[in-house]
Amino acid sequence: MRLFDTELKNLRDGIMAMAGLAEEMIELTIQALAERSSAKADRVNELDRQLDEWELKLDQLCVDLLALHSPAATDLRLIASSLKIIPELERIGDHCCNIARRAPIVHPPILPEGRLDRLGQETRSMVRRAVDAFVGRDAALARAVIQSDDAVDELYGQLYRELLRIMLADPLCIERASHLILVIKNWERIADQATNIAEEVLYILEGRSAKHPYLRGSAVE
Amino acid sequence: MLSPQTPETKPVKLSVRNMDFRYGEKKVLDGLSLDIHAERVTAIIGPSGCGKSTFLKCFNRIHEVSSAVKVSGDMQIDGVDIYRGGIDEVDLRRRVGMVFQKPNPFPKSIYENVAFGPRLFGMKDKATLDGIVEDALRKSALWDEVKDRLKESATGMSGGQQQRLCIARALAVNPEVLLMDEPCSALDPIATAKIEELIVELKENLTIVIVTHNMQQAARVSDYTAFFWLGKLIEMDLTERIFTTPRERMTEDYLTGRFG
Numbered sequence: 001m002r003l004f005d006t007e008l009k010n011l012r013d014g015i016m017a018m019a020g021l022a023e024e025m026i027e028l029t030i031q032a033l034a035e036r037s038s039a040k041a042d043r044v045n046e047l048d049r050q051l052d053e054w055e056l057k058l059d060q061l062c063v064d065l066l067a068l069h070s071p072a073a074t075d076l077r078l079i080a081s082s083l084k085i086i087p088e089l090e091r092i093g094d095h096c097c098n099i100a101r102r103a104p105i106v107h108p109p110i111l112p113e114g115r116l117d118r119l120g121q122e123t124r125s126m127v128r129r130a131v132d133a134f135v136g137r138d139a140a141l142a143r144a145v146i147q148s149d150d151a152v153d154e155l156y157g158q159l160y161r162e163l164l165r166i167m168l169a170d171p172l173c174i175e176r177a178s179h180l181i182l183v184i185k186n187w188e189r190i191a192d193q194a195t196n197i198a199e200e201v202l203y204i205l206e207g208r209s210a211k212h213p214y215l216r217g218s219a220v221e
Numbered sequence: 222m223l224s225p226q227t228p229e230t231k232p233v234k235l236s237v238r239n240m241d242f243r244y245g246e247k248k249v250l251d252g253l254s255l256d257i258h259a260e261r262v263t264a265i266i267g268p269s270g271c272g273k274s275t276f277l278k279c280f281n282r283i284h285e286v287s288s289a290v291k292v293s294g295d296m297q298i299d300g301v302d303i304y305r306g307g308i309d310e311v312d313l314r315r316r317v318g319m320v321f322q323k324p325n326p327f328p329k330s331i332y333e334n335v336a337f338g339p340r341l342f343g344m345k346d347k348a349t350l351d352g353i354v355e356d357a358l359r360k361s362a363l364w365d366e367v368k369d370r371l372k373e374s375a376t377g378m379s380g381g382q383q384q385r386l387c388i389a390r391a392l393a394v395n396p397e398v399l400l401m402d403e404p405c406s407a408l409d410p411i412a413t414a415k416i417e418e419l420i421v422e423l424k425e426n427l428t429i430v431i432v433t434h435n436m437q438q439a440a441r442v443s444d445y446t447a448f449f450w451l452g453k454l455i456e457m458d459l460t461e462r463i464f465t466t467p468r469e470r471m472t473e474d475y476l477t478g479r480f481g
Contacts, residue, residue: 002478070436071477072464072476072477073464073466073472074473076465077466206466207465
């Protein structure tokens with residue numbers, strides 16, 4: 001195998017390792033919320049450090065590949081998109097930390113059972129499928145992920161309105177409800193990050209930006 | 222650089238249809254069809270022996286020194302057939318200049334190198350010649366470096382300067398097209414950068430076709446890129462497209478170094 005191909009494989013493997021960490025953090029975050037577990041929240045923080053380390057390492061690898069190998073065509077698209085996928089994965093980790101550290105303080109529950117968990121599960125599924133689309137070079141799956149984002153946005157909207165109602169009805173719940181609003185906002189952002197990853201997968205595979213479909217056919221597209 | 226968002230506004234300068242080039246029994250170019258737009262830089266890339274340089278030479282019929290050569294199909298400049306349109310070959314070579322891989326200045330003074338072409342076409346007036354020489358040397362970004370030593374021999378110049386002198390020599394007869402056959406392959410990166418800047422400036426008024434083995438050079442200077450393989454045109458498109466999203470697998474493999 002050529003040196004360049006070995007390095008490209010290292011890049012792909014590194015992104016998969018980051019994705020694996022991000023998924024593990026999401027899982028732990030869901031559990032931390034359900035179990036009020038500060039131990040699991042601490043574990044999320046530990047994993048975040050690893051994710052940050054990977055980010056620095058892979059950023060450097062991408063720059064080295066660009067500088068030393070002048071990549072073109074699919075190789076260029078993989079590296080250019082990796083430079084965007086890497087920070088998305090890193091941000092997923094940050095959002096998990098934001099959610100997990102609130103796990104001990106959003107109890108006792110004020111939302112009906114399962115509502116918050118469902119948002120977490122939907123988001124987790126989007127991240128997992130976005131990563132699968134990257135690994136399996138699967139354009140159809142990437143498109144499905146992008147479409148799923150609306151459902152998560154809808155769920156987020158419902159929970160947001162519900163939390164507002166709760167705050168209006170009972171001022172004693174305001175603190176918990178405010179934290180929960182931040183929790184659901186962070187989940188919703190993670191789903192956006194999964195969407196962004198799926199868009200990059202489509203760019204890698206098809207060479208055409210999948211972002212901002214409303215601009216398609218306009219002068220900048 | 223042209224991008225997919227900007228429609229082409231320049232007319233076709235050179236048009237090629239179903240062109241074959243045979244050298245004796247050997248078919249060197251096979252069924253080529255493509256258009257080259259005025260005031261654009263078109264790069265020809267491809268592995269050694271794929272016919273890039275041969276293709277370039279067909280535009281000013283410089284290969285006709287060999288009788289074993291047979292060109293068929295259509296090649297037009299401004300809609301007039303280069304081979305059958307009654308174009309005088311000396312006039313064609315004035316309109317379609319060429320710069321080669323290795324700088325090849327005449328063993329004469331810098332001034333005489335540039336004045337050579339205009340003199341050949343009958344220019345005798347000293348003041349006019351002086352003007353032409355200065356203009357050509359300015360256009361080739363050489364004037365400031367040589368204006369005080371125009372009488373010195375061109376062979377004493379650096380390789381990069383010699384190549385720019387060859388460009389000046391080609392420009393002195395006011396060509397419409399400039400063919401460049403690996404113009405930087407014998408130059409260091411600084412001299413290369415100067416020639417590349419020059420190419421981008423010159424396309425304001427010239428149609429440029431450049432053959433290069435340096436893929437990054439093609440990416441940097443050209444608007445269009447054509448990929449040749451075994452005498453065939455595999456793919457031609459905007460350079461930006463070729464280097465990010467080529468349509469053909471062969472182009473992709475060549476650009477990513479996974480060819481063959």
